[in-house]
Amino acid sequence: MRLRLTAGMVKDEAIDRVETLSGQSILACYQCGRCSAGCPVVEEMDIIPSEVIRLLQLGQIDEVLSSKTIWTCASCLQCASRCPKGVEFSSICDALRAIVLRIRLATPKVDADGLTKVMMSDAPQMGVVGALRKLNG
Amino acid sequence: MEERIGVFVCHCGTNIAGVVDVKRVAEELADYPGVAYSTDYTYMCSDPGQNLVKDAIKKHNLTGVIVAACSPTLHEATFRRAGMTAGMNQYQVEIANIREQCSWVHQGDKEAATSKAIRTIKVMIEKARLDEALEPISVPMTPRALVVGGGIAGIQAALDVANAGHEVILVEKSASIGGHMAQLSETFPTLDCSQCIMTPKMVEVAQHPKIRLMTYSEVDDVSGYVGNFKVKIRKKAAYVNRDVCTGCGLCVEKCPAKTPSEFDEQLADRKAIYTPFPQAVPNKPVLDAEHCTYFLKDGKCGICAKVCPLDCIDYEQKDEFIEEEVGAIIVATGYDLYPIENLGEYGGGKYADVITSLQFERMLSASGPTGGEVLRPSDGEVPSEVVFLTCCGSRDTENHLPYCSKICCMYLTKHAMLYRHKVHDGQAYVFYMDVRTGGKGYEEFYTRAAEEDDVLYIRGKVSKIFEEDGRVMVWGVDTLSGRKIEIAADMAVLGLATVPNEAAAKLASMLKIHTDEWGFLSEAHPKLRPVESLTPGFYLAGSAQGPKDIPESVAQASAAASKVAALFAETEYHREPVIAVIDEDTCAGCRVCISVCPYDAAEFDDEKKVARIKEAICEGCGACIAACPSGSAQQKNLTDEQLYKMVSAALEV
Numbered sequence: 001m002r003l004r005l006t007a008g009m010v011k012d013e014a015i016d017r018v019e020t021l022s023g024q025s026i027l028a029c030y031q032c033g034r035c036s037a038g039c040p041v042v043e044e045m046d047i048i049p050s051e052v053i054r055l056l057q058l059g060q061i062d063e064v065l066s067s068k069t070i071w072t073c074a075s076c077l078q079c080a081s082r083c084p085k086g087v088e089f090s091s092i093c094d095a096l097r098a099i100v101l102r103i104r105l106a107t108p109k110v111d112a113d114g115l116t117k118v119m120m121s122d123a124p125q126m127g128v129v130g131a132l133r134k135l136n137g
Numbered sequence: 138m139e140e141r142i143g144v145f146v147c148h149c150g151t152n153i154a155g156v157v158d159v160k161r162v163a164e165e166l167a168d169y170p171g172v173a174y175s176t177d178y179t180y181m182c183s184d185p186g187q188n189l190v191k192d193a194i195k196k197h198n199l200t201g202v203i204v205a206a207c208s209p210t211l212h213e214a215t216f217r218r219a220g221m222t223a224g225m226n227q228y229q230v231e232i233a234n235i236r237e238q239c240s241w242v243h244q245g246d247k248e249a250a251t252s253k254a255i256r257t258i259k260v261m262i263e264k265a266r267l268d269e270a271l272e273p274i275s276v277p278m279t280p281r282a283l284v285v286g287g288g289i290a291g292i293q294a295a296l297d298v299a300n301a302g303h304e305v306i307l308v309e310k311s312a313s314i315g316g317h318m319a320q321l322s323e324t325f326p327t328l329d330c331s332q333c334i335m336t337p338k339m340v341e342v343a344q345h346p347k348i349r350l351m352t353y354s355e356v357d358d359v360s361g362y363v364g365n366f367k368v369k370i371r372k373k374a375a376y377v378n379r380d381v382c383t384g385c386g387l388c389v390e391k392c393p394a395k396t397p398s399e400f401d402e403q404l405a406d407r408k409a410i411y412t413p414f415p416q417a418v419p420n421k422p423v424l425d426a427e428h429c430t431y432f433l434k435d436g437k438c439g440i441c442a443k444v445c446p447l448d449c450i451d452y453e454q455k456d457e458f459i460e461e462e463v464g465a466i467i468v469a470t471g472y473d474l475y476p477i478e479n480l481g482e483y484g485g486g487k488y489a490d491v492i493t494s495l496q497f498e499r500m501l502s503a504s505g506p507t508g509g510e511v512l513r514p515s516d517g518e519v520p521s522e523v524v525f526l527t528c529c530g531s532r533d534t535e536n537h538l539p540y541c542s543k544i545c546c547m548y549l550t551k552h553a554m555l556y557r558h559k560v561h562d563g564q565a566y567v568f569y570m571d572v573r574t575g576g577k578g579y580e581e582f583y584t585r586a587a588e589e590d591d592v593l594y595i596r597g598k599v600s601k602i603f604e605e606d607g608r609v610m611v612w613g614v615d616t617l618s619g620r621k622i623e624i625a626a627d628m629a630v631l632g633l634a635t636v637p638n639e640a641a642a643k644l645a646s647m648l649k650i651h652t653d654e655w656g657f658l659s660e661a662h663p664k665l666r667p668v669e670s671l672t673p674g675f676y677l678a679g680s681a682q683g684p685k686d687i688p689e690s691v692a693q694a695s696a697a698a699s700k701v702a703a704l705f706a707e708t709e710y711h712r713e714p715v716i717a718v719i720d721e722d723t724c725a726g727c728r729v730c731i732s733v734c735p736y737d738a739a740e741f742d743d744e745k746k747v748a749r750i751k752e753a754i755c756e757g758c759g760a761c762i763a764a765c766p767s768g769s770a771q772q773k774n775l776t777d778e779q780l781y782k783m784v785s786a787a788l789e790v
């Protein structure tokens with residue numbers, strides 16, 4: 001199938017969000033592939049890091065969000081340390097994961113108002129805070 | 138006189154000595170008839186090496202010298218100079234090439250290389266035995282230059298030669314100087330306005346006391362040779378007395394006849410009587426008879442003549458011919474774009490919204506047909522998506538031209554950037570195969586386009602463009618992601634290949650200077666003599682020699698000018714005397730030599746009925762010598778007798 005590129009896709013809101021969350025410029029990447037070449041877990045990825053960025057450049061965020069890659073990235077920062085354009089793929093991965101998490105957690109799993117006194121006193125304080133943070137987007 | 142020949146065998150470090158047994162070579166040749174001295178040395182071209190040669194010449198009173206070393210193109214001049222300082226005639230110093238032709242090509246067989254080296258030297262000894270003492274030929278020099286083509290290259294060359302104190306005639310075929318640079322909006326990589334940096338130079342040309350500017354003129358004929366060319370220049374009938382005209386423009390304003398403007402790349406009309414652009418130099422109109430009502434309809438109209446306050450219009454004006462003598466010619470005839478019609482797969486010439494890069498350039502120009510606004514030609518709307526295509530006709534060995542046009546990656550990047558500066562919410566796409574940014578500040582410029590102006594570079598060559606619902610549909614692929622891409626764009630700009638100016642081929646054949654198979658002027662040596670033609674006295678400047686941007690065109694123009702200034706520094710020009718000579722006693726007057734000489738150097742003496750060689754023109758190519766049926770044509774220091782002895786030595790017979 002042909003991909004119909006439109007003006008909106010190159011700089012669509014979702015891509016903007018990735019840039020804001022990661023602090024990286026997507027169009028700065030010139031596709032040299034160095035990030036992918038050096039990544040220690042690239043074998044386990046379904047889309048290699050440089051291609052993830054290329055797909056973002058082409059506005060294909062959905063494809064990227066459903067990839068295995070973003071969960072495989074070990075945040076070792078190998079890619080970031082080697083990129084000749086100063087693009088930190090690891091940070092882009094962080095941003096993509098955060099976006100997925102927020103989508104998944106759009107409906108809160110923990111009803112904060114419904115927490116009983118008993119639960120509050122029985123459960124460790126850290127656990128309650130953690131549950132609210134991790135399970136409620 | 139008994140000849141006394143010296144043989145100097147060079148080791149060239151291990152370049153020669155690593156393969157050829159140089160000691161044995163020197164020893165064996167010491168016993169060869171006529172050899173008075175033979176030795177070897179590590180680096181003969183070094184100062185001590187040259188001194189060794191010089192001392193031996195004096196000590197052994199040598200009559201000939203053979204330096205067995207590298208190719209004569211490298212050090213023949215070095216050793217001839219050394220010979221001269223030691224009191225020898227330089228043309229009796231010869232090189233035997235035992236590096237490129239022995240050690241380098243026979244590395245695996247030392248014995249064969251050594252015996253070949255010995256024979257190679259013997260061949261040159263046989264030549265040297267009969268070498269005559271020759272003197273360089275002096276020809277008088279006319280220190281005036283002709284520059285053909287008034288683009289930025291021609292302008293720069295003319296100014297530099299003139300500022301070196303020499304007269305210059307600058308011939309430009311169109312009504313104004315400026316060439317393509319005058320059409321440009323802003324220029325990469327600094328985005329300064331093209332007109333602003335160019336007009337001062339154009340004005341300087343017009344006002345320079347040493348420059349005679351001849352616009353609307355062409356070179357019709359050139360004869361002669363370096364230092365002494367005779368040129369015939371045709372001043373085309375402008376039907377305007379341009380010496381009197383003040384450029385008031387009344388005639389242009391009132392003229393009723395219109396035709397598409399060449400300067401505006403057909404995006405707007407001009408009048409039949411016109412100045413190509415407001416900053417034209419000279420800022421005086423010419424009348425284009427092909428589109429003028431007066432000429433087309435037998436004298437109907439004549440408005441311009443009526444309105445001209447100075448009576449400058451002259452419908453009877455004829456082409457005028459001017460003959461001049463010059464010593465050197467700089468060719469700066471520039472380039473054109475590959476015809477857009479040749480790109481049928483992109484709808485070139487068929488779809489209004491598929492345009493050439495120069496058309497886009499005119500659109501971007503503040504003084505252009507749209508006043509600097511980017512507007513779709515079909516409906517005048519501001520395009521919200523524009524696709525730029527690189528390599529249109531370039532780098533395509535099968536269907537178009539094989540070479541890279543060099544400037545298009547950069548100017549399309551500039552276009553995409555300037556489009557975004559004018560249409561802030563517009564999207565620019567550039568389809569590319571490689572983005573070539575070889576130049577100072579160029580890569581940074583490209584990076585800026587991608588990062589700051591959100592230009593999306595898509596790696597792949599567009600396959601086709603077609604119209605659909607009033608838009609141009611672009612089909613390509615992004616080879617980086619493997620995605621097939623489709624863009625419904627408002628406009629497509631083609632980065633068409635650079636080709637030599639149409640008029641240049643005709644000119645080159647008249648000037649008898651070489652061009653490559655595409656019509657670009659050929660340089661004498663691709664690396665070491667890039668600004669001169671193989672034919673002496675001709676110099677090359679700008680994009681006529683190959684695709685070039687402005688800085689490169691200017692650099693080459695200045696280089697050509699400095700070559701000319703160096704040539705003019707002497708009142709006489711010295712040429713190699715190793716040329717043809719005809720024996721008048723045996724010449725049968727068959728004129729075969731005249732018909733074969735590629736340089737027109739052989740002429741016929743009607744009185745004596747024999748052929749003669751013009752010393753100042755003959756290049757010593759040998760064509761006539763091979764052709765002459767009576768053996769009357771001989772090459773100096775390469776006579777038949779010498780060749781016979783050399784071949785015998787080579788074959789050891």
Ligand SMILES: Cc1cc2nc3c(=O)[nH]c(=O)nc-3n(C[C@H](O)[C@H](O)[C@H](O)COP(=O)(O)OP(=O)(O)OC[C@H]3O[C@@H](n4cnc5c(N)ncnc54)[C@H](O)[C@@H]3O)c2cc1C
Pocket residue numbers: 285286287288289290291308309310311314315316317318321323324325326354355356469470471472473474494495498544548551638640641644678679680681685686687688690
């Ligand atoms: C779309 C586009 C954008 C560009 N943008 C840039 C840019 O931003 N920066 C940059 O550095 N470069 C740019 N360039 C390149 C630039 O145009 C050239 O480098 C420059 O114009 C070359 O100058 P020139 O004098 O060699 O040739 P030309 O400009 O072609 O001039 C040649 C002149 O010779 C005349 N002529 C030809 N034949 C004859 C003849 N037989 N007798 C007499 N006169 C003759 C012609 O009429 C013309 O005036 C661009 C090119 C294009 C196509």
Ligand code: SF4
Pocket residue numbers: 028029030031032033034035036049050053079082083084085086087089
């Ligand atoms: S290393 Fe940097 S520039 Fe190269 S592909 Fe990866 S992100 Fe892009």
Ligand code: SF4
Pocket residue numbers: 388391392393394409410424428429430431432438439440441442
């Ligand atoms: S004669 Fe008429 S048509 Fe011709 S140039 Fe003059 S005004 Fe124009």
Ligand code: SF4
Pocket residue numbers: 527528529531532540541542543544545546547571572573632
């Ligand atoms: S300069 Fe760029 S666009 Fe032009 S032919 Fe070369 S690679 Fe293609």
Ligand code: SF4
Pocket residue numbers: 716717730733734735736737738739750754755756757758759760761762
């Ligand atoms: S040697 Fe060549 S250049 Fe000289 S006259 Fe003969 S043909 Fe012409």
